Amino acid sequence: MSRVAKRPIALPKGVEINIQPESISATGPKGTLSVPKPVAIDVKIEDGNAVFATDDASQIPLTGTLRAILANMVKGVSEGFERKLELVGVGYRAAMQGKDLSLSLGFSHPVVFNTPEGITITTPTQTEVVVAGADKQRVGEVAAKIRGFRPPEPYKGKGVKYAGEVIIRKEAKKA
Incomplete structure (x- = not known):
């Protein structure tokens, strides 16, 4: 797995992540943002952190990209x-x-x-x-x-x- 994707995303107070089979959305005080979710990437919420994983070797770079996009979404809906x-x-x-x-x-x-x-x-x-x-x-x-x-x-x-x-x-x- 990529180094970027291994780092979990800490969810600040007031920010909620909703994981659907086809999309991921983040809701916070500044609004709601969503991004399409690739099928081969698993996203889980554990202890107030979002964690990413994949078994498909071809999806490893995309996992790091999705993690970076989701981190920006979390920062955007909390701070802007x-x-x-x-x-x-x-x-x-x-x-x-x-x-x-x-x-x-x-x-x-x-x-x-x-x-x-x-x-x-x-x-x-x-x-x-x-x-x-x-x-x-x-x-x-x-x-x-x-x-x-x-x-x-x-x-x-x-x-x-x-x-x-x-x-x-x-x-x-x-x-």
Whole structure:
């Protein structure tokens, strides 16, 4: 068995895992998430921990993957995930208009982004956007879509970047 799959997942207080023959779902204070369950992988709850096992040698890598996905689901429904974005550039601003995110990114028109279901977007300041939710993949996908409206350019570093992201700068042409 893979090293990742051997480690049990500790279930925090308030998180419940429901194992069906075709799916596994995790329920907690932040919501409910589910994932399809491969037939050859056994998942059991023992002493407040989720334990994984398989007899099929071809399913060993998938067991580690399922364990990692389920660990992210447990963390998501108990604590949640968030990605912070920063807007760098003169006149670059973000503001919430109801459930829509309005971005001024140097275009002739504002970019309006509709917030998907299960995701919350907040703007603590005009140049910061925080994307939060229970599903790690959806939070990252929404943050990447927002960053994709104006990715940071390498000469001045202007654009939408992740908080803490280092933009490698290029030197401008010399005459």
